[in-house]
Amino acid sequence: MPRPRAIEKNLDRLADIATRTLERLRGLGVDHAEVAVGTGHELEVSVRQGEVELVKEAGSSGLSVRVVREGRVATSATTDFRDDSLTAFLARAVEMAALGEPDEMAVPPSPRELCKAWPELDLFDPATDRIGAARAIKLATAGEKAALRADRRITTSEGASFGRSSGCSVLATSGGFIGRSAGTYQSLVVQAVADDDGGKKRKGVHWTGGRFFSELESPAVIGKEAARRAVASLGAAKIPTGRYPVVFEQTAARAIVGLVASCVLGDAIYRQRSYLAGRVGEAIASPLVTLIDDPLIPRGPGSRAYDGEGRKVAKRAVCRKGVLRGYLLDTYSARKLGLRPTGSASGGGGVPHSSTSNFYLVPGRGTPQSLLKGIDRGLFVTRMMGFGFDPTTGNFSRGAEGFLIERGELTRPVSEVTVSRNLDELLRGIDKIANDLEHKTSIAAPSFRVDQMTVAGS
Numbered sequence: 001m002p003r004p005r006a007i008e009k010n011l012d013r014l015a016d017i018a019t020r021t022l023e024r025l026r027g028l029g030v031d032h033a034e035v036a037v038g039t040g041h042e043l044e045v046s047v048r049q050g051e052v053e054l055v056k057e058a059g060s061s062g063l064s065v066r067v068v069r070e071g072r073v074a075t076s077a078t079t080d081f082r083d084d085s086l087t088a089f090l091a092r093a094v095e096m097a098a099l100g101e102p103d104e105m106a107v108p109p110s111p112r113e114l115c116k117a118w119p120e121l122d123l124f125d126p127a128t129d130r131i132g133a134a135r136a137i138k139l140a141t142a143g144e145k146a147a148l149r150a151d152r153r154i155t156t157s158e159g160a161s162f163g164r165s166s167g168c169s170v171l172a173t174s175g176g177f178i179g180r181s182a183g184t185y186q187s188l189v190v191q192a193v194a195d196d197d198g199g200k201k202r203k204g205v206h207w208t209g210g211r212f213f214s215e216l217e218s219p220a221v222i223g224k225e226a227a228r229r230a231v232a233s234l235g236a237a238k239i240p241t242g243r244y245p246v247v248f249e250q251t252a253a254r255a256i257v258g259l260v261a262s263c264v265l266g267d268a269i270y271r272q273r274s275y276l277a278g279r280v281g282e283a284i285a286s287p288l289v290t291l292i293d294d295p296l297i298p299r300g301p302g303s304r305a306y307d308g309e310g311r312k313v314a315k316r317a318v319c320r321k322g323v324l325r326g327y328l329l330d331t332y333s334a335r336k337l338g339l340r341p342t343g344s345a346s347g348g349g350g351v352p353h354s355s356t357s358n359f360y361l362v363p364g365r366g367t368p369q370s371l372l373k374g375i376d377r378g379l380f381v382t383r384m385m386g387f388g389f390d391p392t393t394g395n396f397s398r399g400a401e402g403f404l405i406e407r408g409e410l411t412r413p414v415s416e417v418t419v420s421r422n423l424d425e426l427l428r429g430i431d432k433i434a435n436d437l438e439h440k441t442s443i444a445a446p447s448f449r450v451d452q453m454t455v456a457g458s
Contacts, residue, residue, distance in 0.1 A: 003182055004126050010039060010168050011180045017063065017081060018172035021090065025067060026174065028094045032068040032108045034309070036349025037061075038169035041129060045136040047144055048159035055133050064349040067093050071102035075350050105335045108309070113341075114177040115312035118305035122298045125212040128164050128184035136162040139188055139219050146223025147192035147204075153234065154227045158191035158203060164213075171348040177310030185301065186213050190226040196234050204230030209440050211299045229382075232403075236413035238457035239404055245378035246419060246453045247371045247405065250436060252381045253445035255398075257361050259423060260291060261443055263391050264318050266333025266344070266354040275394035275424065276324060284324045285427035288364065291319040293328055293344070295357030302358040302442025308348035309341075313357070316342060322428075330354045356443065363446040364433030371432050371449045378405040379414060379455055394423040400455075418456040426450055 018035045025033040039061045046054040063086075064077035074096035078089045144160040164186035172178040187209030194202045206225040208217040248256060268274040276284065285291075294315040295304045307313050309331055317325050329337070330345035330352050346355035372380070385399035397420035403410040421429070434447040 003124050007124065007168060007182050011170060011182065014038065014168060014170040015172070015178060015180060018170045018178065021063065021065065021086065022172055022174055024087070024090050025065070025094070028090060030067045030069045030094060030097070030174070032174050034066045034108070034171070034173045034349050035063065036169065036171050037063040038167060040165060040167035042163065042165040043131065043133060043136055044161065044163040045133060045140055046159050046161035047137060047140045048157060050141065050144070052137055053159065054161075055137070057133065065090065065093050066349055066352070067097050068106055068108065069094065069097045071104060071106065072097045072100040073103060073106045074100060077350065105332055107331070107335070108173065108175060109311060109331055109341070111175040114173070114175050114310040115306050118179070118312070119296060121296065121300070121303045121305055123181070123183040123211055123303060124166070125184045125214075127213045128166050128186055131164050131186070131213065136164070143188055143190040143219035143223040143226075146220040147190050147227040150192075150224045150227035151194075151231050153194045153231050154192050155195045156193045158193055160188070160190040160223070162186070162188045171306075171308070171310060173310050175310065179306045179310060181305060184211055185209065186216065188216060188219060188222055190219075190223045192223070192226040192230040194230040194234055196236070202230050202233040202236065204228065204233065209301075211301065215299075233401070233413045233415070236401060236415035238416050239379070239414055239455065240458055241456050242454075243452045244455050245375045245405070245449065245451060246455070247375070247378065247380045247447065247449045249368070249380065249382045249402070249447050250438065250445065252384050252400070252402075253361070253448050254441065254443055255384055256423075256426070257291070257359065257445040258443045259389055259391075259396070260319075260427070261356045261359045264327050265356070266327050266329040266337065268391060269327050270333050270336035272392070274391050280324050280326055282324055283322045283428075284424060285319055285322040286430040287322045288433055289319060289322050289427060289430055290317060290362040291359070292316070292362060293318055293356050293359045297358050297439060300358040300439055300442075302356065304357055307343045308345040308352060310348075311341060311343040311345065313343040318359075328354045328356060358439060359443050360437060360439070361433065361445040361448070363435045363437040364448075366432060366434055368434045368436050368447045371434055371447055372405055372408045372410065375405045375408055379403075379417070379419070380405050380410055381419065384419070388420075389423070396421060396423045396426060414457075416457070419453050420456070421450075421453045426453065429453075
């Protein structure tokens with residue numbers, strides 16, 4: 001879908017600013033420079049009990065630079081595009097570089113390593129910016145009403161919110177690269193509450209989101225599902241401490257995959273802050289596990305046509321059939337490790353660092369329901385809380401809630417338990433993966449089952 005003319009004009013304007021900024025930096029004697037310039041617009045509304053609680057709309061613009069002079073590096077940013085202000089800003093950035101320590105690793109990609117063409121990934125929805133505050137409030141209100149009307153046991157809500165954002169950006173480097181991108185995203189969230197015994201409140205949350213507004217689920221669907229989740233958790237209690245098979249629903253599964261993603265980034269590897277450092281070629285997971293980083297998914301929430309240094313991007317298998325195949329590297333981390341960059345840089349015009357794009361666990365063939373088969377007594381995790389993970393050792397322990405699995409069926413709700421196991425062992429213990437992968441977020445996973453984990457309860 002072609003971008004609106006107004007967006008292309010804005011990208012032309014940003015490209016002109018970036019190009020002129022590079023010319024000024026060359027005139028100041030820098031050896032290399034990167035300039036990132038962008039604008040954005042966002043709207044956020046929230047309602048609670050039918051009343052509007054928040055309406056926030058804002059626009060933003062910014063320009064950031066990274067300069068290298070005689071091996072010394074400086075980064076800086078400004079929101080003032082006026083000519084005289086930019087002149088003073090750039091002079092200060094070059095002065096800052098002169099004060100830094102030389103870093104032989106801070107060498108930019110050579111011009112031949114920069115991409116000359118890239119695919120159109122359909123990341124911009126013209127409908128997004130046309131959603132005004134009144135319509136956003138209507139959408140959030142409809143979602144909340146659907147939750148409150150879905151079941152008489154829903155006594156209140158913690159609100160519903162709708163947000164949308166759009167942005168345009170240009171990256172230009174003295175190596176000859178200039179890239180233009182524009183993207184949108186919108187989401188709707190509903191939080192329903194049911195009263196439980198002892199004055200406890202049971203909350204159910206459901207949401208939808210995506211690059212294109214037309215792909216979102218309806219407010220009625222989101223509200224009803226939030227209500228269903230709240231009601232289903234009534235009567236939740238602990239289960240006895242022990243070792244159980246554990247099934248992670250999509251959202252909880254995504255959190256596990258996100259931990260792995262943080263451990264395959266070049267920055268974590270060369271700083272020795274990852275338990276996966278030095279393990280390329282080793283089996284780190286079950287043979288069922290293939291982990292992909294794919295920046296080229298059309299309309300993907302983490303998609304990008306080029307990386308933050310102007311390199312070509314590509315789909316990569318970080319882990320294939322349980323074996324670690326490599327890391328995600330920008331130029332700096334690759335040089336630190338003596339490896340080749342993978343086109344995984346972010347932070348263009350600022351401090352470069354490696355990052356994921358669309359990072360996901362490849363789905364299996366079975367339905368989510370099939371994961372329960374064969375489990376006599378286990379735990380189905382729908383939500384995890386806390387931050388109990390040590391990336392240097394892989395030790396994992398987090399609070400969880402969900403449902404007890406008995407004889408292959410979900411029975412009573414469970415809360416106030418902790419699930420734990422070393423992440424290395426957890427990944428090796430994955431013995432079944434479902435087919436319910438959805439790319440609503442840049443890190444995604446289908447539901448999956450782990451042979452056993454320690455569950456601390458009563």
